[in-house]
Amino acid sequence: MTAQPKTVWVLDDHFLIAEAIGKILTDEVDYQYQAGFTQSAPLLEALRLQGAPDYLLLDINLNGEDGIALCKQLKKNWPALHIIMLTGLSQPAIIKNSLKNGASGFLLKNMQHAELIECLKQVGDGETYLHAPIEKVLLESSIPGKSGRSDFLPKLSRREKEVLDLIVKEYTTQEIADALFLSVNTVETHRASLLTKLGARNIAGLVRITLEKGLLDK
Structure with a gap:
């Protein structure tokens, strides 16, 4: 009996990304592109009505929504869902936050066909997959003097800075x-x-990081 292909959904605010993933998986027998979304609300509704797919490829910047926070929410409600972050961002703080909040893999959007398939395979086997350039970034950030990006903090929007200032x-x-x-x-x-x-656990931590890094001075 032939095994059913594993299902893949994509959430990215550019639908062309979902279409590209669909084309990559067209001839794959083990994986099937099933649905693409550009906003979280339709995705959440589909999850409630249909149940979770095997994989979700999730963008981090979702036109005002925070993909990492959404990842955490999804893993809480659908713990068996394999979430793979699909993004153009490669800063160490973002990678670590993604993994800490439930992501099982991290792919850059310039990945090749074979890299996507290998990622799906490893994550499906219960492993954590990091795109090769991502592994290099994390390695360099852990070597003293090798890269200053270990202190990287994500860019805050004007509104986020206003809220942070009042906090x-x-x-x-x-x-x-x-x-x-x-x-x-x-x-x-x-x-x-x-x-x-900012990788803070609570408001006290948020204030401490803000003052230590001088975030409101920039």
Whole structure:
């Protein structure tokens, strides 16, 4: 009896990426591209209605949404789902945050056909897959004096800096919402994104990192 192919979904704010993945997998017998999404809401709805696929290729920058935070949420609700980050970002802090929040693999968007298939195979076997350029970045960041990118911190948007500034000034969530004319939910979303991007576990850690790195001075 022939085994059913493993299913693959893609979430990327550029649908051309999903189409490209679909073309790569067209002739594969072990893997089947099943669906592509450009926003998280339709993806979450499909997960609730259809259940999870075997793999999700997930972009990190989702036109205002935080892919790493979404990865954490998805793994909490669908723990068997294999999530592979598919991105153009290769900074050590982002890679480590992705893996810490549930990603099983990390691929750059310039990957080759064979690299995608090898990634799916290794992740399906329970291993963590890192694209070769990603392994090199992590290795260099761990060697003193080899690369300054180990101190890399993701670029913050203007709005994130505004929220961060008020957090440091000990404003409450409601006070931040009032000051910036935002909803409480939007403020909480920005705060969660800041925690994820900066690798902080709580608000105290967020403030400490902000002051140590001088994030609001830049």
